[in-house]
Amino acid sequence: MMRITLSGYYGFNNAGDDAVCESIIAALAKEMPEADLTLLSNAPADSRARFGVEAVNRWQVRGVLGALLKSDLLISGGGSLLQDVTSKRGFIYYLAVIALARLCRVPVLVYSQGVGPLTDGLNRRLTAAVLNRTQAITVRDRTSRLLLKEMGVRVPVLIAADPVLAYEGTGGRPVRTLLAQAGIYEADKLVICAPRPWQGVDRVKAFSEGLDVLARQGYKVALLPMQPEADMALCQAIAGHMTERAYVLEGDYPLNELFSLMKAADLVIAMRLHALIIGAVCDCALLGLPYDPKVTAFMQRVGGGELLPLEKMTPSSLADGAQAALAKGACAPKRVATLKGLAHLPAALAKKIIKGRQ
Incomplete structure (x- = not known):
């Protein structure tokens, strides 16, 4: 039995990071069907139900240590950890988990x-010191x-791609059902917008009036809160300030249903990185609004x-x-297609590391 512990921004009801988690699990299952996975999660019960793997509370040292001591590998990522x-608290947490794994002699x-900004x-020096003890x-x-x-990291660094690009899941509720639940019954021309609050700046006017232009051109405009706790109020405010009709996608969508929604869209307008990533895979036109260098890089x-x-x-x-x-x-x-292929690389590397240890 291969045992792997996954450390990431899991269990926070963030659709992007949940998409990363589900994609990594799927990629590992393809490479190592026999692998036994454990997530370090903010909400272990929810993660067990959503992802179908074991999960422990990421804040309980005993549980984290217990998972690591039984593991053949710690995976840190994906995302912007x-x-x-x-x-800053999260940054220290993820470095500490890596350091703890190495103390336990876990690859x-x-x-x-x-990575970054x-x-x-001091954070740069800490990162280099910890990552120089990793295997890959x-x-x-x-x-x-x-x-x-x-920063002085000496371990070879391979350029892969975001795990969500490798996702191949299907199924879920039909897209007609998903759209109808939001009040959209005809969507020949659909725009999905995934905004997020940033730096306390009020962008409701820019979004609402700009999206009104598209609505007057015959597009249905749907607002997607990728992290409801952070994004829902903004999405509702934008829809409320539009003079044309807009819709808020308020459902809890697993990754296969997010793909179904994006496949129905002509255009994705997003600050949220993984809305753009899924949109790219689903052949949508993309307008990226970079709040972070990762959006520009993608x-x-x-x-x-x-x-x-x-x-x-x-x-x-x-x-x-x-x-x-x-x-x-x-x-x-x-x-x-090239990025999809590169997104499979880390799962194959995980298998190689474990096989080399056994």
Whole structure:
């Protein structure tokens, strides 16, 4: 039996990180059907029900230590765990789990992470010291690799791709049902917008008036709160301030249903990274609103869509950017296919590490 512990931003009801988790589980199951997985989760019972694997409370040292002592490998990732902009506490937590695993002599694989920004010199030195004790590091973009090398990480760093790009799940409720639950009964032309609050700036006017332009052109406009606790109020405010009809997708969607929704869309407008990633796989036109370098890095790597910096976002620039993205169309299929292939690499590497240990 192969035993693997997964450490990430799991159990926080964030659709993007849940998508990462489900994609990693699926990739590992494909490589190692016999593997026994344990998540370090903020909500273990919910994670067991959602992902069908064992889970322990990430905040209880005894449970974390117990999982690690039984493991053949710790996987740290994916997502943006090693950054000190949105959460310094989280950054220290993920480094501490890696350090604890190495104290227990458990190998560590950093799995398709987006590293940075790291603004503090001490945080950079801590990151290098801890990661230099890992067995393998894979990142999801070139910028992360350059940052690690700049900080003094000596372990070879491989550029893979976000785990969600490798997801191949199907099923779930029909898309007609998902849309009907939000009040959308005809969606020949559909725009999905996934905003998020950022830096305390009120962007309701820019979103609502810009999306009104698209609605007047015949598009159904659906707002998707990827992390409801953070995004729902903003999505509802945008819909409420629009003069045209807009819809809020308030359901709890597993990853296969998020894919179904995106496949029905012509255009994805998003601050949230994984809305853009799923949109790229589903052949949507993309308008990325980068609140974080990871959004820009993905859009550049996928080679398609449009980027609109937040500081330049106005109702007219949002509407113009949307039109430019629609005119450009879906991302290049060869680029997407290449990234899908790279997204499988870390799971194969996990198997190699475990086999080498046995």
